[in-house]
Amino acid sequence: MNSVPTSELRIDLGERSYDIRIGCGLLSDPASWAGLPRASQALIVSNTTVAPLYAQRLQQALAPHHARVLQVVLPDGEEYKDWATLNSIFNALLANECDRRTVLYALGGGVVGDITGFAAACYMRGVPFVQVPTTLLAQVDSSVGGKTAVNHPRGKNMVGAFYQPQRVICDLDVLDTLPPRELSAGLAEVIKYGPIADLAFLDWIEAHLDALRALDKAALAHAVRRSCEIKAAVVAADERESDLRAILNFGHTFGHAIEAGLGYGQWLHGEGVGCGMVMAAELSARLGLVQADFPRRLRTLVERAGLPVRAPALPMEQWLSLMRLDKKALAGEIRFVLIDGLGKAVQRTAPEALVREVIAACSA
Numbered sequence: 001m002n003s004v005p006t007s008e009l010r011i012d013l014g015e016r017s018y019d020i021r022i023g024c025g026l027l028s029d030p031a032s033w034a035g036l037p038r039a040s041q042a043l044i045v046s047n048t049t050v051a052p053l054y055a056q057r058l059q060q061a062l063a064p065h066h067a068r069v070l071q072v073v074l075p076d077g078e079e080y081k082d083w084a085t086l087n088s089i090f091n092a093l094l095a096n097e098c099d100r101r102t103v104l105y106a107l108g109g110g111v112v113g114d115i116t117g118f119a120a121a122c123y124m125r126g127v128p129f130v131q132v133p134t135t136l137l138a139q140v141d142s143s144v145g146g147k148t149a150v151n152h153p154r155g156k157n158m159v160g161a162f163y164q165p166q167r168v169i170c171d172l173d174v175l176d177t178l179p180p181r182e183l184s185a186g187l188a189e190v191i192k193y194g195p196i197a198d199l200a201f202l203d204w205i206e207a208h209l210d211a212l213r214a215l216d217k218a219a220l221a222h223a224v225r226r227s228c229e230i231k232a233a234v235v236a237a238d239e240r241e242s243d244l245r246a247i248l249n250f251g252h253t254f255g256h257a258i259e260a261g262l263g264y265g266q267w268l269h270g271e272g273v274g275c276g277m278v279m280a281a282e283l284s285a286r287l288g289l290v291q292a293d294f295p296r297r298l299r300t301l302v303e304r305a306g307l308p309v310r311a312p313a314l315p316m317e318q319w320l321s322l323m324r325l326d327k328k329a330l331a332g333e334i335r336f337v338l339i340d341g342l343g344k345a346v347q348r349t350a351p352e353a354l355v356r357e358v359i360a361a362c363s364a
């Protein structure tokens with residue numbers, strides 16, 4: 001039987017604490033929706049791909065809890081993670097006279113989750129929201145931790161807020177309809193947790209990569225659970241990224257530059273992160289922080305996961321100007337998350353000449 005028992009995990013953030021439920025059949029399980037904030041209205045936010053697959057199931061599950069369950073269906077794609085789409089959520093809320101108790105349900109991948117969370121943070125200065133992540137990437141990363149945002153043409157997630165959901169429901173069954181390219185993108189963020197926090201988990205991913213790519217539920221349950229455990233611990237220690245939380249950004253300085261540089265939606269976020277981790281590992285090696293065999297090991301795994309390991313050909317000056325806008329940069333100095341090969345990561349600057357060398361060496 002390709003099913004697993006449900007497990008629960010709590011992210012400890014004082015009065016902003018919440019549960020993450022991981023298992024099969026959770027969309028239709030009444031326990032997923034019990035005990036959430038009471039409200040007469042709810043708004044399911046989804047997109048044109050996910051809504052036809054799962055919105056009706058969620059609508060039915062929520063019917064006992066809200067007198068009116070509304071839906072807004074966004075266009076699908078990273079290029080729509082913007083102001084205009086955000087505003088369309090406010091339009092739907094206002095057109096339906098939604099009050100300040102209205103609960104928003106983000107049904108989709110990281111794009112829907114990030115934009116719905118930001119809408120929830122802003123509407124009437126804050127309404128509750130629930131994450132119902134439907135991609136592997138969203139289940140292992142974006143639905144947890146309260147980073148919400150929209151993109152700006154000049155940089156990823158440039159306008160947003162830290163705003164925590166009330167609950168996260170990771171139904172592994174919805175991953176059955178995920179296209180293989182999107183599954184690979186999610187594996188990038190799973191792999192990320194190994195070098196930054198848990199080398200035993202990296203060993204496990206190497207051993208179970210084929211099972212993960214074959215959507216084996218036991219393997220997925222472990223990957224989602226361990227990823228969420230690591231992320232929950234980091235976020236609990238440093239919710240607003242004053243320092244430690246930056247380790248979750250491993251691979252993102254290069255990856256976000258690729259996404260914005262090529263135009264949103266050309267490379268998937270997970271593809272940028274996969275290649276970006278290879279580049280950050282290479283930079284770590286050239287700084288003498290990690291032995292050369294570790295970047296090779298990581299590159300092999302990223303490639304096995306179905307992800308690109310060579311960066312696209314962007315002009316060097318564009319790379320640098322995009323990375324100077326990264327949110328970790330301070331006083332114009334780019335800060336990278338670098339690894340030691342022993343399961344630890346640090347945030348630090350690097351000489352520009354070395355950064356140029358790494359970009360040149362890792363580009364197509």
Ligand SMILES: NC(=O)c1ccc[n+]([C@@H]2O[C@H](COP(=O)([O-])OP(=O)(O)OC[C@H]3O[C@@H](n4cnc5c(N)ncnc54)[C@H](O)[C@@H]3O)[C@@H](O)[C@H]2O)c1
Nearest residue numbers: 049109110111112134135137138141142147174177178269
């Ligand atoms: N807030 C955070 O901490 C955080 C962390 C990581 C990534 N992100 C953000 O998340 C976004 C990437 O998320 P993503 O990879 O989920 O991309 P996505 O939201 O674009 O979803 C990927 C694609 O899969 C489709 N899809 C979703 N669920 C499906 C399902 N069950 N079956 C079939 N198709 C399905 C979507 O419609 C979309 O076409 C980026 O914007 C990234 O910046 C945020």
Ligand SMILES: O=C(O)C(=O)C[C@@H](O)[C@H](O)[C@H](O)COP(=O)(O)O
Nearest residue numbers: 141145147156157245248249252327
């Ligand atoms: O939760 C975090 O913190 C992360 O950095 C997780 C990342 O995977 C995610 O892509 C995040 O949205 C990037 O944050 P940003 O601050 O670089 O926009």
Ligand SMILES: [Zn+2]
Nearest residue numbers: 189252269273
């Ligand atoms: Zn990410």
